[in-house]
Amino acid sequence: MTSQWQYQVRFDVNDSATAESIRRKPRDPALAPLFDILAEHRAALKCQFDAFAEYVAVAEEQGVENYPLYQWTKATIENPAKKERYLKSFTLYVDDREVYAKDIAEALEADLQPLATRGLITRISKYDTNPANNPQPPQRLRERG
Numbered sequence: 001m002t003s004q005w006q007y008q009v010r011f012d013v014n015d016s017a018t019a020e021s022i023r024r025k026p027r028d029p030a031l032a033p034l035f036d037i038l039a040e041h042r043a044a045l046k047c048q049f050d051a052f053a054e055y056v057a058v059a060e061e062q063g064v065e066n067y068p069l070y071q072w073t074k075a076t077i078e079n080p081a082k083k084e085r086y087l088k089s090f091t092l093y094v095d096d097r098e099v100y101a102k103d104i105a106e107a108l109e110a111d112l113q114p115l116a117t118r119g120l121i122t123r124i125s126k127y128d129t130n131p132a133n134n135p136q137p138p139q140r141l142r143e144r145g
Contacts, residue, residue, distance in 0.1 A: 005128040006099035009092045009108045010048070011116075012123040019088040023047050034120060037111045041104070043094045049086035052077045099129055 013019050021028050022045065025035070038045060052073050059067035067073075076082050092108060094100045105126050115121045127134065 005102070005130050007102050007105035007129070008099050008127045009105050009112070010089060010125045010127065011092070011112060011121045012089045012125075013120065014088070014122045016084070016087065018120070019047070022090065023050070023087075030120070034112075034115060037108075037115070038092070041092075041094060041108050041111065043092045043108060044096070045090040045092055047087060048089040048091060049077060049083060051091065052086060102128075 013022065021031060022034070037043075055067070056070065056074050056077060059070040059073075064070040076086070091098070094104055094108070109124055109126050112121060112124050116124055
């Protein structure tokens, strides 16, 4: 039986310099194993901070009333401690999809594990789309406008 939930893999790195190198996607030999794994899985990464900033920019351009997470997201990227944290956090997209089947997520997670063991990645997380497993922003920050 196929799971009704879709999955997403994210990972964090420990230092700002590594995060910046990953964001810029240079031909740094130290990052080659990461980018080889991503290519093998038809995966691309997006920095969480960049994704949040894009969401805020689109909301401000198109009208924040249509973006229920606008206030929460804007507050997050404007908080220096959270900005530092999210600049080191990356979401993986597979075949340009934000969420994907469990077996795809598990294979990606397994192939990334040696990079965690070697210290390039500090944490790998797998999330599912089950709302019961996903914390929601505080109500006061979800309100429109």
